[in-house]
Amino acid sequence: MIMKTIQSDNYPIYFDNSVDELVKFVKKGHYSRFFILTDDNTAKYCLPMIKDHFAGFDNFDILEINAGEESKDIDFCIGIWRMLIDFGADRKSLLINLGGGVISDMGGFAASTFKRGIDFVHVPTTLLSQVDASVGGKTGIDIDSIKNIIGTFTQPKAVFIAYDFLDSLPPRQILSGLAEMFKHGLIADAAYWEELKKSDLRHPAPELIYRSIEIKNKVVMEDPTEQGFRKCLNFGHTIGHAIETNSLINDENPLSHGEAIAIGMICEAYLSHQKTGLSENELTEITNVLSNLYPKYPVEESSFSNLFTLMQKDKKNHNGKVNCTLLSHIGQCSIDHICTVYELYESLRYYAAL
Amino acid sequence: MIMKTIQSDNYPIYFDNSVDELVKFVKKGHYSRFFILTDDNTAKYCLPMIKDHFAGFDNFDILEINAGEESKDIDFCIGIWRMLIDFGADRKSLLINLGGGVISDMGGFAASTFKRGIDFVHVPTTLLSQVDASVGGKTGIDIDSIKNIIGTFTQPKAVFIAYDFLDSLPPRQILSGLAEMFKHGLIADAAYWEELKKSDLRHPAPELIYRSIEIKNKVVMEDPTEQGFRKCLNFGHTIGHAIETNSLINDENPLSHGEAIAIGMICEAYLSHQKTGLSENELTEITNVLSNLYPKYPVEESSFSNLFTLMQKDKKNHNGKVNCTLLSHIGQCSIDHICTVYELYESLRYYAAL
Numbered sequence: 001m002i003m004k005t006i007q008s009d010n011y012p013i014y015f016d017n018s019v020d021e022l023v024k025f026v027k028k029g030h031y032s033r034f035f036i037l038t039d040d041n042t043a044k045y046c047l048p049m050i051k052d053h054f055a056g057f058d059n060f061d062i063l064e065i066n067a068g069e070e071s072k073d074i075d076f077c078i079g080i081w082r083m084l085i086d087f088g089a090d091r092k093s094l095l096i097n098l099g100g101g102v103i104s105d106m107g108g109f110a111a112s113t114f115k116r117g118i119d120f121v122h123v124p125t126t127l128l129s130q131v132d133a134s135v136g137g138k139t140g141i142d143i144d145s146i147k148n149i150i151g152t153f154t155q156p157k158a159v160f161i162a163y164d165f166l167d168s169l170p171p172r173q174i175l176s177g178l179a180e181m182f183k184h185g186l187i188a189d190a191a192y193w194e195e196l197k198k199s200d201l202r203h204p205a206p207e208l209i210y211r212s213i214e215i216k217n218k219v220v221m222e223d224p225t226e227q228g229f230r231k232c233l234n235f236g237h238t239i240g241h242a243i244e245t246n247s248l249i250n251d252e253n254p255l256s257h258g259e260a261i262a263i264g265m266i267c268e269a270y271l272s273h274q275k276t277g278l279s280e281n282e283l284t285e286i287t288n289v290l291s292n293l294y295p296k297y298p299v300e301e302s303s304f305s306n307l308f309t310l311m312q313k314d315k316k317n318h319n320g321k322v323n324c325t326l327l328s329h330i331g332q333c334s335i336d337h338i339c340t341v342y343e344l345y346e347s348l349r350y351y352a353a354l
Numbered sequence: 355m356i357m358k359t360i361q362s363d364n365y366p367i368y369f370d371n372s373v374d375e376l377v378k379f380v381k382k383g384h385y386s387r388f389f390i391l392t393d394d395n396t397a398k399y400c401l402p403m404i405k406d407h408f409a410g411f412d413n414f415d416i417l418e419i420n421a422g423e424e425s426k427d428i429d430f431c432i433g434i435w436r437m438l439i440d441f442g443a444d445r446k447s448l449l450i451n452l453g454g455g456v457i458s459d460m461g462g463f464a465a466s467t468f469k470r471g472i473d474f475v476h477v478p479t480t481l482l483s484q485v486d487a488s489v490g491g492k493t494g495i496d497i498d499s500i501k502n503i504i505g506t507f508t509q510p511k512a513v514f515i516a517y518d519f520l521d522s523l524p525p526r527q528i529l530s531g532l533a534e535m536f537k538h539g540l541i542a543d544a545a546y547w548e549e550l551k552k553s554d555l556r557h558p559a560p561e562l563i564y565r566s567i568e569i570k571n572k573v574v575m576e577d578p579t580e581q582g583f584r585k586c587l588n589f590g591h592t593i594g595h596a597i598e599t600n601s602l603i604n605d606e607n608p609l610s611h612g613e614a615i616a617i618g619m620i621c622e623a624y625l626s627h628q629k630t631g632l633s634e635n636e637l638t639e640i641t642n643v644l645s646n647l648y649p650k651y652p653v654e655e656s657s658f659s660n661l662f663t664l665m666q667k668d669k670k671n672h673n674g675k676v677n678c679t680l681l682s683h684i685g686q687c688s689i690d691h692i693c694t695v696y697e698l699y700e701s702l703r704y705y706a707a708l
Contacts, residue, residue, distance in 0.1 A: 090672035
């Protein structure tokens with residue numbers, strides 16, 4: 001399989017010799033200055049892999065923040081803006097976001113609003129950010145722990161996917177990215193779902209990552225600002241996001257994004273069986289694949305009302321109604337299903353009883 | 355003269371029965387909730403004029419901030435985001451920016467980034483914001499007193515111009531708006547400049563305000579994100595902004611925006627005479643009209659280097675070069691002229707010697 005550069009919404013996604021392509025891109029852009037935004041983890045494991053390539057440049061600085069979702073707060077974003085001011089960034093500067101989803105979401109937001117917008121590119125270093133955050137043009141930061149409450153729809157100028165970065169990832173982070181890959185199969189491509197199931201999931205093959213990005217890109221190209229069709233990407237996320245936020249607030253060792261989304265997908269597959277014609281066999285298959293792969297998490301009856309309140313506050317919902325994306329088959333989704341509190345509780349009970 | 359609704363970049367600018375049009379707009383939009391952002395001055399003088407019209411609605415809240423440029427800081431913007439969260443704003447909510455440039459710039463930014471963008475409209479209540487900030491899609495906030503350093507290009511859904519609001523304005527605020535109107539004549543319409551000169555400037559006629567908005571709108575429609583042509587609106591602003599910021603930092607009673615821009619226009623008319631063929635007669639005419647209207651301000655030789663540093667930091671400039679928009683004639687401008695520190699100092703001396 002040849003993994004050609006994908007043309008997204010006016011920007012390329014490179015898969016081959018990506019670090020060389022990045023250097024070429026920076027040279028060709030004649031930027032006045034450029035900045036590499038990264039976190040302490042990435043600075044340790046990934047930055048050394050690209051730093052040598054920039055040895056010939058003297059017009060760049062490294063902006064380093066702490067790793068973790070807490071760093072996505074507006075206060076850290078103000079810190080990035082201040083660093084850009086202090087280092088003399090102007091409208092012809094470039095921001096390179098080297099890291100996971102926190103770096104690309106926040107770096108994208110900081111760049112899209114600095115002096116009303118400077119160029120930025122993503123170099124995603126985690127599986128999750130390669131198959132999810134780096135493509136689609138969503139930027140975002142948190143306020144008071146409300147995820148992505150502030151953000152823009154702004155496309156990067158390019159995305160550079162380098163599989164080598166994944167070698168340094170712990171298994172739990174690979175699993176986190178895999179959840180989004182399974183989702184891509186479930187909502188849009190039954191053959192891809194089949195292939196994923198039987199592949200070596202500890203080391204996802206480049207071809208599988210490529211296919212996942214292809215699917216996501218196709219969806220967001222059709223509906224860049226989430227007016228309709230793009231909502232299919234929300235499968236598993238209405239319930240999954242609530243479980244993720246609840247865990248972030250309450251658990252000492254909180255769930256990863258993918259772990260929470262896997263739970264959300266099982267619950268929403270249950271709802272799909274109740275409401276949109278997903279067969280019992282398909283529900284069982286989805287449940288088995290995901291619950292064999294991800295550790296069981298205790299979803300207690302006592303947390304249901306909290307979870308429901310979080311779902312109502314989700315920025316995709318309004319008027320207190322909870323809207324889910326469901327499946328009609330494996331490989332085919334159906335958007336805009338309002339679920340009642342009773343239905344949502346039943347789906348949580350289905351997961352809890354596994 | 356009939357003042358028809360102007361169709362801007364996908365949004366209308368209303369001039370006739372504007373408050374009624376606003377109410378119609380809100381009804382037709384079926385918004386889940388709406389919010390009126392205003393400052394304490396506007397709440398006192400202008401809000402009462404529109405509040406009765408909304409008597410039939412029960413799904414709105416008033417968000418009030420302090421008047422003044424200090425309120426345009428990121429901290430106040432975070433306050434607005436928090437109020438929107440607390441009052442249950444969702445993606446189908448509307449923000450109505452009722453006030454001067456601070457309200458429209460900051461309200462526009464807050465709305466364009468809240469949940470990745472909610473609808474907003476402008477109801478400008480000052481002459482300056484009617485002829486300048488409300489049209490063109492620039493939003494912005496300040497960090498560390500650096501003006502509009504953070505912002506987006508986002509169009510409002512509509513603009514409602516109501517001349518009645520101007521009755522409550524002090525003369526100094528009328529003068530502030532007039533500077534931008536004179537600028538519109540100087541860069542694009544000699545006949546309009548002539549007409550302005552001989553009109554009653556204490557009470558600018560609706561027709562003159564309308565023509566000013568027409569000119570600004572025509573310019574921004576051609577170049578919404580300031581790639582080239584839109585720079586013509588910067589005439590007077592390279593030097594004017596530096597003088598304005600310097601005054602904000604140092605003067606107890608700082609210059610208004612228009613007062614600073616009037617000084618900038620005299621200096622940049624001088625540069626136009628030196629560099630782009632503006633005749634001596636035209637320079638004298640511009641100098642006389644503006645210096646008769648605006649109070650003389652002491653621009654000291656000792657402040658020149660500070661002013662030059664501020665010009666270099668202007669977000670429109672890069673690599674430390676200072677770029678001015680100049681005039682070739684009254685009614686015709688010429689963009690992208692790099693001015694040396696010597697030329698800029700000479701122009702400041704020209705003003706200082708008047």
